Amino acid sequence: MELILDCGDYSLNSSLAPSFISSLYESLGSGAWVKVAGKLGGRLRLEQRGRRLIIISTAEISRAELEHIAILETGLWHEEFERGIGRLPAGFREAAEALAETYPGVRIPIAPWDFEHILMAVLLSKRASYEIVRRWCRRLWEMFQGDLRMLASAKPTALRRITRSYQLLDAVRSMRDLMRIVEEPRRIREEIIERFGAPREPLSSYILCMPPEAARVILLSAWGIGPKVADSTILSTFKAPHFIPCDVHLRKFITRLSLAEDFKMPEKSLCKRFLCNSEPALGLDPCPSRRCLRAILRPLGELGGWMQTLIYLHGKECCRSMKPRCDKCSLRRLCASSTSFQD
């Protein structure tokens, strides 16, 4: 089956490449990607030709279902984020304009049906480059045929055939610990259980049925899942573009452009007890931290995850930790730090 969508100024490459959804895809070059794992793995191909997106699938599903999957996994479910730039606070607005011009057409792909795959890819990315993570994921998906329950019970000897890096052992430990929550519901906040019932199998369906803010609190109750992992997983599996994974690229960018001062990074001990909001909701009190970066960035609203993605792209391309390429940077006129990096 083949579908063709008019995608306007959207960019499939720029949207998929920085997203954890791409751990389930292989790039064929020249704007074409095939899905190799997860839902429709081996049976879905996406290709952009100019302003047209071509979706091809050999799966026996209806056109409406295929379109639904493709729209979510490409990020086309959300209108162009660029339209909201005018509503951003001063300082962020100018930075967003310059970033959007440099990295046009970026949206936020999501794949709720591949929740466990995405969580695994995000866990593996702790202190590892995304290129390496994609390589590990490819081998993991092949070896465990996408059965992450099998992966969670795998012996270290089997895992070492993929990599001897600690990230894989830690990721499997986190997955196992998260799955154990079904037997130990007392580990998650009573308020969540009162509202949504006790955790049940499959855990991913239970998590996906609740608002993203509550899902965040559950994910954070597991060993090795911190705010960045929880936020990246939710950004890639829920319609929650206001979720902002606070990573090193974001911290560096905010500091270098002096967009916030004296801020702190999110703290797991607070995130798993409080709601990351300024008002109470879901029976949970709002977090008391006022200097937390995620709280400071709340006014970005729906553009938060998109801006974080552009900042990630810019961190890889230009604003590197060591020797940033300020001479080639489109944000140079906005950046107080540019001169400090000149030879």
Ligand code: SF4
């Ligand atoms: S404001 Fe509080 S809950 Fe939100 S990320 Fe920061 S520490 Fe966590």
Ligand code: SF4
């Ligand atoms: S001018 Fe340099 S430090 Fe500033 S954002 Fe650009 S690359 Fe980063």
